[in-house]
Structures are given as structure tokens and as C-alpha cells.
Amino acid sequence: xxxxxxxxxxxxxxxxxxxxxxxxxxxxxxxxxxxxxxxxxxxxxxxxxxxxxxxxxxxxxxxxxxxxxxxxxxxxxxxxxxxxxxxxxxxxxxxxxxxxxxxxxxxxxxxxxxxxxxxxxxxxxxxxxxxxxxxxxxxxxxxxxxxxxxxxxxxxxxxxxxxxxxxx
Amino acid sequence: xxxxxxxxxxxxxxxxxxxxxxxxxxxxxxxxxxxxxxxxxxxxxxxxxxxxxxxxxxxxxxxxxxxxxxxxxxxxxxxxxxxxxxxxxxxxxxxxxxxxxxxxxxxxxxxxxxxxxxxxxxxxxxxxxxxxxx
Numbered sequence: 096x097x098x099x100x101x102x103x104x105x106x107x108x109x110x111x112x113x114x115x116x117x118x119x120x121x122x123x124x125x126x127x128x129x130x131x132x133x134x135x136x137x138x139x140x141x142x143x144x145x146x147x148x149x150x151x152x153x154x155x156x157x158x159x160x161x162x163x164x165x166x167x168x169x170x171x172x173x174x175x176x177x178x179x180x181x182x183x184x185x186x187x188x189x190x191x192x193x194x195x196x197x198x199x200x201x202x203x204x205x206x207x208x209x210x211x212x213x214x215x216x217x218x219x220x221x222x223x224x225x226x227x228x229x230x231x232x233x234x235x236x237x238x239x240x241x242x243x244x245x246x247x248x249x250x251x252x253x254x255x256x257x258x259x260x261x262x263x
Numbered sequence: 264x265x266x267x268x269x270x271x272x273x274x275x276x277x278x279x280x281x282x283x284x285x286x287x288x289x290x291x292x293x294x295x296x297x298x299x300x301x302x303x304x305x306x307x308x309x310x311x312x313x314x315x316x317x318x319x320x321x322x323x324x325x326x327x328x329x330x331x332x333x334x335x336x337x338x339x340x341x342x343x344x345x346x347x348x349x350x351x352x353x354x355x356x357x358x359x360x361x362x363x364x365x366x367x368x369x370x371x372x373x374x375x376x377x378x379x380x381x382x383x384x385x386x387x388x389x390x391x392x393x394x395x396x397x
Contacts, residue, residue: 185306189297202292204301257301258292 145256146196154219158203161190161224164252167208169217174254177208181250184209184239190224191260200260206253209240214251287352290345295335295353303357311389317350318358319396321366326392331369331377333385343378344371 149156151168158174159166171178183206191200240249292301299305303313320326330336330350339346347369354363382388 185300186310187297189293191293202289204296257296258289260289260293 145194145201147194148196152217154217154221157192157194157196158201158254158256159219160192160221161188161203162205162252162254163220163222163225164205164207164218165214165250166217166219167214167251167253170208170214170251172208172251172253177206177253178211178214178250181208181210182247183207183253186239188239189257192223201256202258202260204255204257206255207239208250208253209247211250212248283348284352287345287348288356290341290349291353291356294339294341295349298335303353313353313357315358315362316393318354318362318366320389320392321354321369323392323396326396327369328377329382329388329392331373332380332382334381336374337378337381342371343375346374347371350374 147157151158151174152166154162154166156174167176167178168174172181177183187204187206189202189204192203193200238249240247298310299313300310303317305312317330321330336346336350341349350369351363354366
């Protein structure tokens with residue numbers, strides 16, 4: 096920490112010798128303003144801003160690349176919400192899917208909806224990225240309702256975007 | 264002018280740190296979040312919470328040893344360096360800056376070494392560590 100302090104001190108003194116206060120403030124202000132306004136640029140971010148295409152009641156829908164279960168969009172719910180009378184299991188499995196519309200990889204949380212017997216409509220089993228059961232956090236064959244509060248029955252699965260997988 | 268270049272370099276260094284944090288968050292989301300949850304709250308009676316407890320447990324030598332030997336660490340598909348980065352990110356994310364600052368950052372060497380000593384009985388060891396760090 097002392098080394099950092101002395102580095103900053105040396106930089107500040109050196110800068111003070113070579114530049115006027117106003118010019119320094121102007122340059123720093125430009126950097127800070129630029130950094131502050133960057134997030135305001137019109138790019139899609141978060142789930143609300145994601146541009147996507149396709150029919151969410153078919154297995155081919157991009158978010159379902161790693162799903163194994165009934166689509167809640169066919170069962171009275173939606174891609175992201177459980178049907179009435181069911182609740183999302185707190186334990187989920189997580190995968191990544193590529194959105195062809197914006198060519199980005201998204202982190203998708205597959206939450207089982209629990210509380211009613213199996214929906215029975217739109218069974219999808221795509222399994223991209225699925226791993227054997229001994230990798231539980233990467234295996235989609237588990238019924239995650241077993242991990243919920245009261246071991247209530249599995250009904251269907253929702254697919255929530257929780258982030259962008261843009262780092263490697 | 265040289266000073267300005269150095270200040271910009273400091274900004275770049277801060278940006279690189281932010282990048283590292285984003286990678287750690289992404290790895291947490293892909294490898295840990297399914298059980299521990301987005302907010303690290305876990306599931307009472309089934310999955311341990313990370314909120315507050317991670318820094319508290321890590322503050323004692325036996326607790327630090329426990330953290331490094333839990334299944335999520337020893338069986339992770341991430342590299343040792345990536346696991347260490349996730350642990351250090353989680354300290355700040357779930358225990359707050361003040362508590363996290365007091366913890367010596369986890370290292371890749373520690374994670375690599377702990378992989379040969381996985382915990383078998385996780386629950387009782389956690390309970391004991393929590394009692395001892397009260």
C-alpha cells in the first residue's frame with residue numbers, strides 16, 4: 096500500500112509541474128464523463144433488453160439449448176414464469192446458449208416449477224452441455240423439485256437469462 | 264504528459280481488475296449459482312449460505328482449510344486459479360468489503376494443494392468451524 100501511495104504521490108507531483116489544474120481537470124472530467132455515459136449507449140443489456148426471435152413453445156427456441164423437461168410456456172406459464180399454482184425450485188442447473196439474433200452466449204438458469212403433477216405438454220430434451228449425473232451442477236436429469244422446500248412434484252421448466260457469458 | 268499516460272495506465276489497470284471480477288462472477292454463475300443461488304443465500308438445511316459466513320469462516324485457519332476442502336472447491340471443473348478468483352470475488356460479493364479486506368486472498372497454490380484432501384463429512388466440520396468462529 097505504501098508503494099502505491101508513493102507512486103500516486105510521484106505521479107501527482109509530476110503532473111502538477113507539467114500541466115495546469117484546469118487542463119488536468121478537463122482531461123479527467125472527459126475520462127469520467129465518458130466512463131459514466133458508456134452504459135447509456137443504446138445496446139441490449141439484461142433480460143429485458145435481449146433481442147431474440149423464435150417460438151418459445153417449441154423445443155428449437157434458442158434458450159432451450161440445454162433443457163430437459165416440459166416447457167412452462169406450454170403449461171400456462173411463460174419462458175420465465177411458473178404457471179399458477181407452482182413455484183420455482185431454488186436449486187437449478189445452469190448452462191449457456193447462443194442467441195442467433197445477437198450472436199452472444201447467454202447464461203441460462205433452468206428453474207423447475209414445482210407444486211403440481213407433470214404438465215405433459217412440450218417435452219424437450221436437447222441436452223447441449225449436459226454432463227453425467229456425477230457432475231450434479233452440470234447435469235439436467237435431476238428433478239430439482241426434490242431439493243425444494245417440501246419435495247413437491249415437478250410440473251415444468253422455465254429458462255431465465257442470468258448473464259452474458261462473454262469472458263474466457 | 265508522461266504523468267497523464269501513467270494515470271491512464273492506472274485506469275487501465277482498474278479496468279483489467281473489473282474484467283477479472285466479471286470472469287469470476289461468470290464462473291460463479293456457471294459453476295456455483297445453481298445450488299448456492301444468485302445471491303449466495305443457499306437453501307436452509309440443504310445448501311450452505313455464503314452470505315456473511317464465507318468471510319467469517321475464512322478468518323480462522325481451520326475455517327480457511329474447510330473452505331478450501333468443500334466439494335464445490337475440490338471437485339470443480341475450473342482451474343485452481345479460477346477457483347481462487349471465484350472465492351476472492353465471493354468474499355467481497357457476499358460478505359462485504361470491510362469483512363473481505365480482512366481475509367488474506369485465496370491463492371491458486373492453496374486450491375491446488377487442497378484438491379488432494381477433499382472433505383468427506385462436510386456438515387459436521389462446517390458446524391464445528393462455525394462454533395469456533397463465533
